[in-house]
Amino acid sequence: MDALFHAAPYIGYVYPNETVVPWGILIVVYPYLTGLVAGAFVVSAFYHVFGLEQFRPVARFALLTALALMVFVPLPLLLHLGRPERAFNAMLTPHWTSAFAAFSYAASFYVFILMLEIWFAFRADVVRYAQAALGPRRAFYYALALGSLDVSENALRHDRAWAHGLAIVGVAAAMLLHGYVGFVFGSLKSREWWGSDLMPVIFLLSAAVSGIALLIVLYVIACGVRRETPDDGALQGLTRALWGFLIAVVVMEVLEFVTLLYKSREGIETVMELLAGPIRTTLLLQAIGSAIPLAVLTALVASGTRGRRLVLWLSACSVLIVLAVFAMRWNVVIGGQELSKTMKGLVTYQLPFWGREGLLAVSLILAAPLALLAVLVRLFPPWETRAGSV
Amino acid sequence: MGYRVNQPEPGRRRFLRLGARVALLGVAAFGLARGFVRRATAAVRPASAPADYDWTKHRWGFGVDATRCIGCLRCVEACKIENGVARDAHHFRTWVERYVHLKGERRARIDSHYDPQNIAASGSEREYRFDNRYRDAPVEQAFFVPKLCNQCEHPPCVQVCPVGATYRTPDGVVLIDHNYCIGCQYCVQACPYGVRMFNHEHGVTDKCTWCYHRITRGMQPACVEVCPVNARIFGDLNDADSPISKFIRQNRVQVLKPEMGTGPSVYYAGIDKEVL
Numbered sequence: 001m002d003a004l005f006h007a008a009p010y011i012g013y014v015y016p017n018e019t020v021v022p023w024g025i026l027i028v029v030y031p032y033l034t035g036l037v038a039g040a041f042v043v044s045a046f047y048h049v050f051g052l053e054q055f056r057p058v059a060r061f062a063l064l065t066a067l068a069l070m071v072f073v074p075l076p077l078l079l080h081l082g083r084p085e086r087a088f089n090a091m092l093t094p095h096w097t098s099a100f101a102a103f104s105y106a107a108s109f110y111v112f113i114l115m116l117e118i119w120f121a122f123r124a125d126v127v128r129y130a131q132a133a134l135g136p137r138r139a140f141y142y143a144l145a146l147g148s149l150d151v152s153e154n155a156l157r158h159d160r161a162w163a164h165g166l167a168i169v170g171v172a173a174a175m176l177l178h179g180y181v182g183f184v185f186g187s188l189k190s191r192e193w194w195g196s197d198l199m200p201v202i203f204l205l206s207a208a209v210s211g212i213a214l215l216i217v218l219y220v221i222a223c224g225v226r227r228e229t230p231d232d233g234a235l236q237g238l239t240r241a242l243w244g245f246l247i248a249v250v251v252m253e254v255l256e257f258v259t260l261l262y263k264s265r266e267g268i269e270t271v272m273e274l275l276a277g278p279i280r281t282t283l284l285l286q287a288i289g290s291a292i293p294l295a296v297l298t299a300l301v302a303s304g305t306r307g308r309r310l311v312l313w314l315s316a317c318s319v320l321i322v323l324a325v326f327a328m329r330w331n332v333v334i335g336g337q338e339l340s341k342t343m344k345g346l347v348t349y350q351l352p353f354w355g356r357e358g359l360l361a362v363s364l365i366l367a368a369p370l371a372l373l374a375v376l377v378r379l380f381p382p383w384e385t386r387a388g389s390v
Numbered sequence: 391m392g393y394r395v396n397q398p399e400p401g402r403r404r405f406l407r408l409g410a411r412v413a414l415l416g417v418a419a420f421g422l423a424r425g426f427v428r429r430a431t432a433a434v435r436p437a438s439a440p441a442d443y444d445w446t447k448h449r450w451g452f453g454v455d456a457t458r459c460i461g462c463l464r465c466v467e468a469c470k471i472e473n474g475v476a477r478d479a480h481h482f483r484t485w486v487e488r489y490v491h492l493k494g495e496r497r498a499r500i501d502s503h504y505d506p507q508n509i510a511a512s513g514s515e516r517e518y519r520f521d522n523r524y525r526d527a528p529v530e531q532a533f534f535v536p537k538l539c540n541q542c543e544h545p546p547c548v549q550v551c552p553v554g555a556t557y558r559t560p561d562g563v564v565l566i567d568h569n570y571c572i573g574c575q576y577c578v579q580a581c582p583y584g585v586r587m588f589n590h591e592h593g594v595t596d597k598c599t600w601c602y603h604r605i606t607r608g609m610q611p612a613c614v615e616v617c618p619v620n621a622r623i624f625g626d627l628n629d630a631d632s633p634i635s636k637f638i639r640q641n642r643v644q645v646l647k648p649e650m651g652t653g654p655s656v657y658y659a660g661i662d663k664e665v666l
Contacts, residue, residue, distance in 0.1 A: 005478040005515070013487075013500035013666075015537075015584025019480045022575040022588060082573020082593025089553040089572055100552035100576055189650055190546060190582040341584050342666045344500065 011277075012270065012345030021337050021349045024357040025330075026076040029365055031181045031203065032210070032329045033073045038178040039211010040066040041114070041170060046241065048117075048167035054233040058219050060382035063118050065215055066174075068373035070111055075365055077103075079356045099184045106180060110173045117166035119144075120159045122380050124151050178207040185332060192267060192343060193274070193336040198256045205249035210325035212242045213318035218370075220315045222377065232306050239314055243297040246321070250290050253328075267343025278348045279335040282327040289324020293317035436565050438603035448561040450600060450655070452538070452611075453623035453637040457660035459534040461486055463518040465613035465622060466503065472601060472612035477516040479504040481587045483598035484538040484613050488520055489664055493528035498664040535658070535665050536622060538613070539564065539585045539598035540646060543653030547577035547586060547597075556595070562627075562655055563602055568594045582650045600624070 007019035040062045046052045047059035078084045087104075094101035127149050130141035179200045185191075186199025216238050223230040260271065275283055296317050300310060334349045352358040439445070469484045470477055482503070489498040501508065503518050511521035524532065545564050548556050555570040556577055571594040578586040578595060589596045601611035605624070609615070614622040625632030634657075637643070643657035646665070658665075 005476070005480045007480040007504065010504075013502075016480060016482050016485045016502050016504050017578075017584050017587040019504050020588060022578040077574075080574070082575070082588065082590075082595075083571065086553070086570070086572040089555075089570060093554055095551055095554035097549045098552040098576065099550065100574060103552070184576075188546070188550070188580055190580050337579075341582055342500075344666065 008347040008349055010340075010345055010347045011273075012340070013342050014340035014345035014347055015342060018337075018340055018342075019347060021334075021347060023080070023333060023337060024349065025334075025351055025359070025362050026080040026357055026365075028326070028329045028333045029362055030073065030076045030080075031178075031184075031333070032326055033069055033076070033366075033369070034178050034181050035203065035207030035325065035329070036211045036214050037066050037069045037073065037110075038174040038204070038207040039209065039213075040069065040215050041174040041211070042208050043212055043215050043238070043241070045167050045171045046237065048121075048163055049171055052237065054237040057231040057234040057383070058215065058238070060121055061219060061222065061377070062215055063114070063121060064376045064380065064382055065218060065373055066211075067111075067114050067118060068376055069369045070107075070114060071372060072365060072369050073107060074104075075368075076362075079361065079365075099180065099187055102180065106173070106177050110170070110177050113166055113170045113173055117163055117170055118380075119146075120163040120166065122382075123148065123159055124156055125380065127151050175204060179204045185336065190341055191336045191339070192260075192265070192271065193339045194332070196256055196260075198252055198259075199332075202249060202252045202256060205245055205252055206325050206328055208245040209242065209249050209321055212238060212245065213321035213325070216242065216314055216318040217322060218373070220311055226383070230311055232310070235310055235314060236304075236306065239297060239300050239310065242314075242318070242321070243294075243301050246290065246294055246297060250294060253290075270339060270343050270346065274335060274339045274346055278338040278346055279331050282330045282335075285327040286324050286331055289320040289327065293321050293324075436559065436567075436602060438565075438599070439606035443606040445559050445561040445606075447628070449627040450541070450562050450605060451625060451627040451632075451634040451638070452541070452600060452656045453634050453641075453643065454536050454656060454658045455621050455623065455637070455641070455660060456533050456535050456658060456665075458619045459486065459536055459621035460619055461488060461520050461534040462618065463503075463520070464616045464618065465536060466518045468612040468616040469598075472604075473599075475596070476589070476591075479509055479515040479518075481589075481596075483585070483587075483596070484536065486520075487535045487537060487665075489533055489535060489662075490524055490527075490529055491531040491664075492524075493530050498662075500664070533660065533662075534621075535661055536613070537583070537585070538656060539600070540583055540652065540654030540656045541600065543655065544651060546580040546582065546650075546652060550576045550580040552576065559602075563600055563605075564597070565599055565602060566595055566597060568592065568596075571595055582647050582652065583654075 005020070008021050010019055043055060044059045044062035044066065047055040078087055081087055090101060091104045094105070096102070123145065126141050126145050128151070130138060130145055130149070133141055182200030182203030185194040185203075186196055189195045216235070219234070220230055261268070296313055299305075300313055305313065338347050338349055340346060353360055355361065435445075463486055465484055466482065466486060469475060469482075473483055475481055475483050485502055487500055487502050489500055491498050501520075503509075507521045507523055508519060509515055512519035541558075541563050543562075545558055548558055548564060552574060553570060553572055555572070556564060556566045558564050573588070573593045573595065575588055575595060578588060586595055586597045588594075601609070601613075604611060610624050611622075614624045623633045623637045625634035627635060629635060637659070638657055641659040643659050644661070645654040645657060648654075
């Protein structure tokens with residue numbers, strides 16, 4: 001007998017409609033991308049807001065990274081909608097009791113702030129390129145300068161003041177945007193695995209961790225491509241930041257899990273089955289990808305490692321963390337749906353390869369920001385640290 | 391070339407001021423547009439109800455008498471036909487669960503229509519039947535529990551809809567405007583009872599409406615109409631003599647997952663602690 005509908009395998013008792021998993025891997029990617037954005041922005045804020053000079057070499061690169069990622073944040077959401085052509089209904093008639101209603105506004109506001117800040121941070125360079133370039137490139141840069149070609153010391157001071165102010169607003173916006181993504185899940189009482197008060201906090205902290213880690217990896221790669229040694233001070237600063245945020249997120253995650261276990265409400269056996277069953281591999285990845293970096297980073301911070309050795313160990317940790325945070329998003333989004341609302345059964349999400357909710361589509365969505373970043377870095381090299389650039 | 395490199399400061403300030411004005415104008419225009427849309431949507435009445443139906447005059451309620459249900463599943467068939475629900479074993483506006491306590495076992499065994507043995511028993515995912523697997527088992531107690539939308543007083547599904555496509559009518563039924571739903575399935579996640587599902591053909595969410603197109607014309611919901619044993623009871627709670635009012639008066643009823651604070655409007659009699 002052929003199955004009429006390809007439903008998820010299950011064990012125990014689940015509600016009949018639950019055999020179709022509503023949110024697939026696209027909704028794993030969405031909070032993952034937003035988290036990376038928030039994390040990358042935090043790094044730029046270390047310099048632009050908190051004035052920590054050692055982050056200067058990566059501050060502008062972090063801004064471009066945040067923008068390249070943010071541009072693609074709405075894509076997984078749009079692809080997931082049953083009626084994507086109606087997506088703007090959420091902006092036209094937002095239903096304010098919904099955590100989703102504010103998303104389009106919050107995200108648009110954030111993109112606006114981000115682009116404005118980037119404009120101020122890069123304006124002097126853009127003017128310089130406009131004057132040096134020829135042909136279409138010249139027109140392109142002139143257009144981007146928006147007629148504001150003044151690069152006097154006074155004007156640059158103005159740029160810095162604006163970038164500073166926008167970064168302050170931007171940090172708040174980035175934190176809000178991601179804390180709110182945690183609320184999307186944490187506010188649902190229907191799912192035991194989601195409905196936790198710690199969820200927004202965990203999302204926020206893991207966002208910072210993943211964004212900083214990705215930035216480290218990208219920065220090291222970019223330095224490799226440019227045949228330059230990564231800045232020691234910047235890497236040491238990033239090591240400490242990553243370490244600090246990682247401790248915070250691991251503590252929160254362990255607290256949440258221990259609380260769930262200690263309370264042992266009805267259905268805890270099924271929760272344990274979920275951990276041992278459908279999300280076992282990703283949970284292991286999350287645990288290993290947090291524990292090993294935590295140990296290594298502690299050693300790096302304690303020993304004050306620098307140079308080539310720091311680059312190697314820090315990059316390895318960062319790669320692990322980037323994977324671990326993706327696993328964490330998976331465990332929350334997919335795991336939450338695999339645990340039945342009956343608390344007496346489990347379904348197992350099966351990741352398709354083809355189709356708009358498939359592995360291929362998601363790989364492309366994840367690769368797209370990196371491609372865009374490569375273009376952005378060529379158009380607006382963020383590396384100059386000479387006096388004058390912000 | 392005549393590009394001004396050292397343009398005096400006011401130029402940029404003027405530009406910023408212009409930008410601020412444009413932004414303000416945009417916000418104002420947007421606010422106006424939103425007002426119009428709001429006004430346009432405020433007048434909407436569900437298309438499924440007749441024009442002369444007054445939804446302020448009723449308060450619908452639903453009862454399930456689990457002691458009567460025989461698990462014949464005519465209700466499930468009727469619902470699928472009446473409402474054009476996908477004829478497979480994974481999409482239901484209403485379904486029936488079977489609870490069986492076997493001798494020596496602490497928890498009930500539960501199954502429903504997607505169970506492969508039940509599908510094999512009917513011969514197709516389009517037909518619904520409970521198989522006879524407990525024929526020779528030491529059954530201590532067994533009962534069926536029909537499930538459907540609880541039309542909650544505080545529906546979490548309505549709360550989370552980002553566009554307001556789903557709403558609760560004054561007569562107490564939660565409906566979806568299928569022409570406005572964006573298909574994000576947030577409501578599917580938010581429902582603690584698993585009664586919402588996705589219509590893959592139209593890209594929108596679907597759910598039980600207590601057959602709103604029928605009850606607003608003085609008829610019974612399809613599942614109630616076909617039930618041969620009166621296990622499903624429907625009526626107007628405003629009317630003390632309605633079947634549902636009597637059912638609630640004459641039984642000690644309970645609702646599902648009361649701890650969720652959703653205020654369900656489906657009242658159950660004859661279920662036990664195992665029912666979720």
